[in-house]
Amino acid sequence: MHIPPPRQSLLAGKAALAARLRSVLPDDAVIDDPHETRAYECDALTACHCPPLLAVLPASTAEVSAVLRICYEEGVPVVPRGSGTSLAGGALPTADSVVLGVARMNAVLEVDYANRFIRVEAGRTNLSVTGEVEADGFFYAPDPSSQLACAIAGNIAMNSGGAHCLKYGVTTNNLLGVTMVKADGEVVEIGGAHLDAPGLDLLGLICGSEGQLGVVTEATLRILHKPEGARPVLIGFDSNEVAGQCVSDIIRAGILPVAIEFMDRPCIEATEAFAHPGYPDCEALLIVEVEGSHAEIDAQLAVIKEIALRLDPVELRESRSAEESAKIWLGRKSAFGAMGQINDYMCLDGTIPVSQLPFVLKRIGEMSRDYGLGVGNVFHAGDGNMHPLILYDANKPGDLEKCEAFGADILKLCVEAGGCLTGEHGVGVEKRELMGAQFSSDDLEAQMSVKDVFDPDWLLNPAKVFPLALSAGRRSAA
Amino acid sequence: MRPESEEELAALVAGARCPLRVIGGGTRPVGHPPEGAVLSAAGLSGVVTYEPGALTLVVRAGTPVADVEAVLAGENQRLAFEPMDHRALLGTAGVPTIGGVVAANVSGPRRVQAGACRDFLLGARFVDGAGRVLKSGGRVMKNVTGYDLVKLLAGSWGTLGVLSEISFKLQAIPEAEATVVRRGLSAAAGVAALSAALGSPFDVSGAAHAPAGVLADEALTLVRLEGMGPSVRYRAGRLAEAGGEIVEAGESADLWRRIRDVQPFAGRAGALWRVSVKPTDGPVLSERLAAAGLKHEALFDWGGGLVWLLVEERGDAGAAVIRAQVAASGGHARLERASAQTRARVPVFPPRPAPLAEIEAGIRARFDPRGIFNPGLMG
Ligand SMILES: Cc1cc2nc3c(=O)[nH]c(=O)nc-3n(C[C@H](O)[C@H](O)[C@H](O)COP(=O)(O)OP(=O)(O)OC[C@H]3O[C@@H](n4cnc5c(N)ncnc54)[C@H](O)[C@@H]3O)c2cc1C
Numbered sequence: 066m067h068i069p070p071p072r073q074s075l076l077a078g079k080a081a082l083a084a085r086l087r088s089v090l091p092d093d094a095v096i097d098d099p100h101e102t103r104a105y106e107c108d109a110l111t112a113c114h115c116p117p118l119l120a121v122l123p124a125s126t127a128e129v130s131a132v133l134r135i136c137y138e139e140g141v142p143v144v145p146r147g148s149g150t151s152l153a154g155g156a157l158p159t160a161d162s163v164v165l166g167v168a169r170m171n172a173v174l175e176v177d178y179a180n181r182f183i184r185v186e187a188g189r190t191n192l193s194v195t196g197e198v199e200a201d202g203f204f205y206a207p208d209p210s211s212q213l214a215c216a217i218a219g220n221i222a223m224n225s226g227g228a229h230c231l232k233y234g235v236t237t238n239n240l241l242g243v244t245m246v247k248a249d250g251e252v253v254e255i256g257g258a259h260l261d262a263p264g265l266d267l268l269g270l271i272c273g274s275e276g277q278l279g280v281v282t283e284a285t286l287r288i289l290h291k292p293e294g295a296r297p298v299l300i301g302f303d304s305n306e307v308a309g310q311c312v313s314d315i316i317r318a319g320i321l322p323v324a325i326e327f328m329d330r331p332c333i334e335a336t337e338a339f340a341h342p343g344y345p346d347c348e349a350l351l352i353v354e355v356e357g358s359h360a361e362i363d364a365q366l367a368v369i370k371e372i373a374l375r376l377d378p379v380e381l382r383e384s385r386s387a388e389e390s391a392k393i394w395l396g397r398k399s400a401f402g403a404m405g406q407i408n409d410y411m412c413l414d415g416t417i418p419v420s421q422l423p424f425v426l427k428r429i430g431e432m433s434r435d436y437g438l439g440v441g442n443v444f445h446a447g448d449g450n451m452h453p454l455i456l457y458d459a460n461k462p463g464d465l466e467k468c469e470a471f472g473a474d475i476l477k478l479c480v481e482a483g484g485c486l487t488g489e490h491g492v493g494v495e496k497r498e499l500m501g502a503q504f505s506s507d508d509l510e511a512q513m514s515v516k517d518v519f520d521p522d523w524l525l526n527p528a529k530v531f532p533l534a535l536s537a538g539r540r541s542a543a
Numbered sequence: 544m545r546p547e548s549e550e551e552l553a554a555l556v557a558g559a560r561c562p563l564r565v566i567g568g569g570t571r572p573v574g575h576p577p578e579g580a581v582l583s584a585a586g587l588s589g590v591v592t593y594e595p596g597a598l599t600l601v602v603r604a605g606t607p608v609a610d611v612e613a614v615l616a617g618e619n620q621r622l623a624f625e626p627m628d629h630r631a632l633l634g635t636a637g638v639p640t641i642g643g644v645v646a647a648n649v650s651g652p653r654r655v656q657a658g659a660c661r662d663f664l665l666g667a668r669f670v671d672g673a674g675r676v677l678k679s680g681g682r683v684m685k686n687v688t689g690y691d692l693v694k695l696l697a698g699s700w701g702t703l704g705v706l707s708e709i710s711f712k713l714q715a716i717p718e719a720e721a722t723v724v725r726r727g728l729s730a731a732a733g734v735a736a737l738s739a740a741l742g743s744p745f746d747v748s749g750a751a752h753a754p755a756g757v758l759a760d761e762a763l764t765l766v767r768l769e770g771m772g773p774s775v776r777y778r779a780g781r782l783a784e785a786g787g788e789i790v791e792a793g794e795s796a797d798l799w800r801r802i803r804d805v806q807p808f809a810g811r812a813g814a815l816w817r818v819s820v821k822p823t824d825g826p827v828l829s830e831r832l833a834a835a836g837l838k839h840e841a842l843f844d845w846g847g848g849l850v851w852l853l854v855e856e857r858g859d860a861g862a863a864v865i866r867a868q869v870a871a872s873g874g875h876a877r878l879e880r881a882s883a884q885t886r887a888r889v890p891v892f893p894p895r896p897a898p899l900a901e902i903e904a905g906i907r908a909r910f911d912p913r914g915i916f917n918p919g920l921m922g
Binding site: 178180202203224226234237251254258259261263264266268273290293313317318319320321357358364365416419420449450484486489490496503504507509511512514515517518519530 | 671
């Protein structure tokens with residue numbers, strides 16, 4: 066992955082910049098020691114790394130504003146960072162940038178059950194938002210698998226999803242308002258505890274803008290009361306086609322499960338060996354979870370079972386207890402770890418129309434043979450969001466490059482099948498150069514012109530999302 | 544002008560020498576009446592792809608809403624966000640189009656549970672002010688590729704671009720619905736009951752309060768449940784433990800259609816405001832307006848957070864006092880219906896704080912550099 070070369074003038078100005086930043090932040094909130102800045106050299110896309118010039122850890126919106134004002138005046142690029150779990154290199158620095166981490170801003174500011182919202186500082190982790198309201202029966206719906214670590218800030222920037230988004234939507238559908246600091250240090254309030262925008266929907270624009278339009282410091286989030294119960298069922302099939310058919314039959318029948326997860330044979334075998342969840346020996350496995358009162362769960366599962374039995378499953382296992390539910394989920398939850406036991410892997414994130422599932426899985430299998438790299442598929446089938454995991458050996462010269470080429474081919478296949486490059490992980494640096502497969506240059510120009518409005522000098526996360534050649538003029542004009 | 548294809552639309556816009564009044568069916572004349580030659584999107588009609596098994600629909604923007612609903616009903620599906628029909632309320636005739644729904648981000652009572660129109664948009668194609676055909680999003684359920692310009696277009700009232708094609712996420716029509724009806728509560732007590740219901744595990748899909756004389760002689764507090772038959776019966780029963788009777792099926796649907804279309808205030812004299820506030824602020828707003836001497840009638844939807852206010856159309860139609868109260872608590876107020884004279888005098892859309900006004904102006908300048916789309920409609 067190409068990282069644009071640093072500007073020498075900025076590297077030379079490091080000491081002066083650190084001194085200016087220390088004039089507005091406590092001493093320990095400015096990190097300039099080259100050993101310590103290494104901690105910020107990458108996110109969860111570990112194949113790419115580059116230590117930043119400096120890292121800062123402001124503790125309030127006012128401090129974020131002061132930092133951005135200085136960087137704006139000095140013309141220094143800023144890379145906003147939550148918890149650094151991006152799989153797309155969204156928080157990857159350049160050598161001449163300041164990483165602005167919001168981890169110290171993690172307070173709960175307001176909880177209001179009558180109006181069903183919580184207001185938090187943006188560095189708070191996803192799971193601890195739910196943690197704050199759980200005892201009272203409430204939860205925050207978007208639940209990325211990284212929820213123990215990832216921050217609301219990163220969730221907003223990436224418009225993150227989760228296993229339960231089929232029913233509850235992704236971040237943008239659960240975000241009511243933000244406090245955001247623009248690149249020039251100006252603080253803006255968008256949205257709030259009320260619904261919908263009075264003018265243009267700037268909140269909808271900011272969610273998913275990958276830290277390129279402003280630094281989010283506070284967020285108002287919708288919270289919901291938990292349903293009375295939830296129960297999964299596990300269904301094994303002897304072909305991907307039939308499993309895909311089952312997914313679409315369930316949806317057509319008018320059932321809206323909270324989750325429909327899909328695993329293919331390589332993934333099933335890997336998780337079986339790793340976590341021993343006791344999965345059946347089959348080509349494709351679905352985990353379908355429904356929620357509600359006991360009556361509702363029973364009624365929904367009855368329909369799902371009827372649909373599945375018509376398709377002659379290898380196995381149909383309904384959970385009868387909390388332990389059995391946990392066992393059904395165990396394999397799915399350890400799938401990434403299991404694949405990681407076999408080798409290094411790259412996790413992709415394209416989305417396809419559900420009807421294309423069998424075709425795309427077949428093509429991925431063929432490409433896997435052509436490239437000579439193994440691939441396992443585990444994904445959110447209800448919404449067509451695939452997560453092919455390509456196995457490679459980081460120590461074997463050329464393997465990473467081969468893996469990247471294979472990944473790019475899979476994502477282009479997703480676009481050709483009527484889908485998109487990324488369903489929830491974001492573009493970052495990883496998919497930047499593939500954007501032309503999905504968008505025309507006019508489409509991309511329109512998006513870049515939106516960044517011009519918020520950040521005319523292109524200082525915020527400049528080398529992300531757009532193909533470097535397309536954004537070059539804007540980035541160098543700064 | 545009534546282009547029949549996206550290319551024709553793009554050519555017309557590129558060649559336009561004067562402002563354009565962009566309309567779908569012309570049934571939602573909200574905002575400052577813009578000047579210009581009428582550009583109707585109604586010629587861009589028809590379903591492009593419909594995949595019931597994936598809950599997705601791609602449709603041309605000029606397609607009548609009724610046609611969309613009929614096609615979906617054929618597969619027992621629907622638009623989850625329950626868009627209102629503005630015709631009776633605004634006294635308009637014509638055929639509402641799906642593009643108009645999106646341009647105005649029209650969402651009905653199910654907004655509290657399912658989300659707004661903007662939450663169900665998977666992608667859109669549109670023509671910007673320079674005549675470029677652009678797209679954002681796609682037709683799949685999950686997509687974070689690039690900026691979400693679709694959200695920006697929803698609720699932009701045709702001022703950023705002319706929609707040509709829209710993709711929606713759909714919802715299955717549930718087997719059953721029921722409404723728990725409580726009578727005689729004050730607005731504050733009614734909204735408190737709605738908060739309790741919305742904060743329960745029972746997945747409420749509609750929560751409204753109509754003070755005495757609005758829907759019925761007595762005040763009605765309504766909570767809707769939808770889903771599979773046994774489940775709806777169970778949840779309605781649980782919620783009715785706090786009081787109230789249960790009405791089902793057609794009777795329930797009829798109540799919500801009247802709320803969705805603000806039917807009690809259709810055909811009534813006076814100006815109409817649409818206010819969005821934090822739900823528990825709804826009744827407080829009404830009390831404060833009364834205390835400030837503004838005579839009004841109110842209908843509360845969205846658990847109390849969407850307040851329809853019918854006021855006498857005199858002077859500024861209450862704009863100053865309403866907006867001052869809303870500003871104090873947070874929220875926004877739009878003058879949904881008033882005579883052209885009043886709308887020429889009173890900002891229809893809420894004035895924006897300076898930094899946001901600047902951002903919005905910047906965005907408009909990029910998407911419509913010549914300022915030809917519905918100039919001034921949003922203020
Ligand atoms: C094991 C694992 C599982 C995962 N599972 C899922 C999943 O199920 N669903 C899913 O959607 N994602 C998943 N992810 C991806 C990742 O966790 C999400 O993208 C997450 O939202 C990133 O949050 P973060 O706080 O770590 O952000 P970071 O990685 O720190 O940053 C992500 C992006 O946000 C920007 N950003 C950070 N803070 C701010 C701010 N204050 N203002 C503006 N921009 C900011 C950054 O510049 C960057 O572009 C997973 C990752 C891992 C490692």
